[in-house]
Amino acid sequence: MNSAIILAAGKGSRMKAELNKQYLVLKDKPIIAHTITVFENCPLIDEIILVINPEEEEICKKRILDRFKYKKITKLIGGGAERQRSVHNGLNVVDPRSQIVLVHDGARPLVTSKIIERCVKGAQAFGAVSAGVPIKETIKIMTKDRFVQYTPKREDVWITQTPQAFQLEIIKKAHDFAILHEILGTDDAMLVEHMGEKVRMVEGDYENIKITTPEDLIAAEAILGYKRRL
Ligand SMILES: Nc1ccn([C@@H]2O[C@H](COP(=O)(O)OP(=O)(O)OP(=O)(O)O)[C@@H](O)[C@H]2O)c(=O)n1
Ligand SMILES: C[C@](O)(CO)[C@H](O)COP(=O)(O)O
Secondary structure, X not given: OEEEEEEXXXXXXXXXXXXXXXXXXXXXXXXXXXXXXXXXXXXXXXXXXXXXXXXXHHHHXXXXXXXXXXXXXXXXXXXXXXXXHHHHHHHOOXXXXXXXXXXXXXXXOOOOHHHHHHHHHHHHHHOEEEEEEEOOOOOOEEOOXXXXXXXXXXXXXXXXXXXXXXXXXXXXXXXXXXXXXXXXXXXHHHHHHHOOOOOEEEEOOOOOOOOOOHHHHHXXXXXXXXXXXX
């Protein structure tokens, strides 16, 4: 069986909206509802653990759970001050029978079943994978005083997305390692890297954007509109 931890416990501060960005409407439903629906409809996913801000439990129940009546959400749990803490809280309640655990940003509503499938198969084969896409720009690594240190070769650089998928024992070990060594990462793959384990990149999609700032909402509306016309 495979579990998905969907993260929605952030503050959405960069979105500068009245409401946490997860509950902003994108086309016909809240952002988080788009995200959960993809996992709900993916045959490779058996359970969904939804991680929310406990202060938003009522809004989540009223606007999401009572309205869409998802069958695969087995647990609704509180997140933490950092994304990593939210993931850790999710890991604590994953069904122990799970082989693969996916961690996904609730703020990435344009994820697809195909990306999920690639992540599950990748984690089965390699132990730890992250969705991602090759960069299209040129990247500069800077010094502290903002001078260019060097320019990595474009073919060596990908943009990390989610889902990130892991064999259960690997990701649990990585989070315990991070706590022991006081490592705070911006993604879960980084914690596995810090343990000296390999992480394989699998093909995400340029449309699998993270809705972080207002213009991302405009982009997501446009992508959804375009996809509906296909
Ligand atoms: N303590 C946190 C921080 C983030 N997240 C989730 O992790 C995903 C990626 O984080 P990000 O896009 O940075 O969301 P926020 O932290 O809410 O945004 P901001 O940094 O603008 O406040 C989001 O779905 C967010 O809800 C979480 O569950 N718990
Ligand atoms: C996990 C992630 O989406 C990979 O790109 C990203 O690191 C999340 O960062 P955020 O600051 O929590 O948005």
